[in-house]
Amino acid sequence: MLHAALFFAATAAAPRPPNATYTYAIQAGGVPIGSSTVVVDGTTPGTVVVKESASMSMPRFSATATTRYDAATLHETGYSADFNLPSGAQHTDVTVKPGAMTLTVPAGGTLDIAADPSAPLELVGDNLVGGSIMVPAVLHATGAKSFTLAVLAGAQPLVCKV
Numbered sequence: 001m002l003h004a005a006l007f008f009a010a011t012a013a014a015p016r017p018p019n020a021t022y023t024y025a026i027q028a029g030g031v032p033i034g035s036s037t038v039v040v041d042g043t044t045p046g047t048v049v050v051k052e053s054a055s056m057s058m059p060r061f062s063a064t065a066t067t068r069y070d071a072a073t074l075h076e077t078g079y080s081a082d083f084n085l086p087s088g089a090q091h092t093d094v095t096v097k098p099g100a101m102t103l104t105v106p107a108g109g110t111l112d113i114a115a116d117p118s119a120p121l122e123l124v125g126d127n128l129v130g131g132s133i134m135v136p137a138v139l140h141a142t143g144a145k146s147f148t149l150a151v152l153a154g155a156q157p158l159v160c161k162v
Contacts, residue, residue, distance in 0.1 A: 052130030
């Protein structure tokens, strides 16, 4: 169970979480199973960067992830992450091109996760809090009523409706 409050700044640009550090405690059935620290930083001109450090005990992993957004449109422009899993370390890079997220896989190849034509806005889905914290702001900025979640585990698209 995730407990968090999101606050959006009222500015001329699209509302988004203010530049700050956010901490989250993750529970299942009232038992702590993880934590996450998310830093939202929009101080670089033209870019909003969301960095996250997370750890979970069920399933067991730790991760650091960085998602970059265009400050004017809040469209994702890139993603990278390092996961430490029981099976070993895994590095992930995602680049954005019109209609697809391109996932660089550990074996060295690439996979395109195409946006569904009915939901052309595409967001990275990595099961971490950092990507989710921006979803309300992205939907507000774009006016989208649905989007394609590029599910990185398995490289599959999933259409989500608001």
